[in-house]
Amino acid sequence: MTTKEYIVQPYEHEPAGNAYLMSTVAVIAGLPLPIINVIASVIFYLSNRKASYYVRWHSLQALIAQAVVMPFNSIALAWTIRIFFEPLVWTETRHNHYEAHFNENLFDFPSAWYFIYIFFVLALNLFEFIGVLITAVAVRKGKNVRWAIIANITDRLCSKENRDPYAI
Structure with a gap:
């Protein structure tokens, strides 16, 4: 049995990059409520459940990144x-x-x-915000960006099964 290498199609770069921008846009709307960013990322992930592996993987990585920051924001x-x-x-x-x-x-x-603690949370959010913007731009250009610890968790949670109903 041979494993088929997954080839990323050019049209997949934009939706994958949008996964990161979703959390950035949600920051503007839900700045005082940390759960708003996670809810926006969950909705984006759920709306892309049947997308390609590349889009699902980046949607899940963006969601996990938001979930990591949320407890710190909630405590603050x-x-x-x-x-x-x-x-x-x-x-x-x-x-x-x-x-x-x-x-x-x-x-x-x-x-x-x-x-x-507030200084730590602000620094963490600034670091995450800059990382999200850099990742969104890189993914839109076709580069696969993997966040240090979060990428390993994403690999374990995201299935490589092709769920794209429009795949040829």
Whole structure:
């Protein structure tokens, strides 16, 4: 039994590159909500389930890249919301009146840890955003771009079975 080498057709480059641009466009629409980017990538992947292996593979790699960044963005969003909506804790003092003060909990006040984490998340998102743009341009030019760890996961999840209903 011989294995057939997959040949990428020129018309496949644009839809494969669009997989990365989908998450970039979703950033503009869903910047405050990290799940919006993942949902957009899932919809794009599901809409290309019957596309060629090349398009499906790049759609899945873009989806996994979004899924990796989402937990960091979600924690940053939740931490920020908690800081803005629960900044003061009211406690009863010995003289039967209430006094407001900041809670000493790590997640209640914008401490140095908060700013370090926000800087890390912004750097991670900037790195991912630039990587997505570079990957989208390269894939549209016909270069197969593989992200370091994510490509190995994509290889295991993406089937090489031809699902293209229009294949000749």
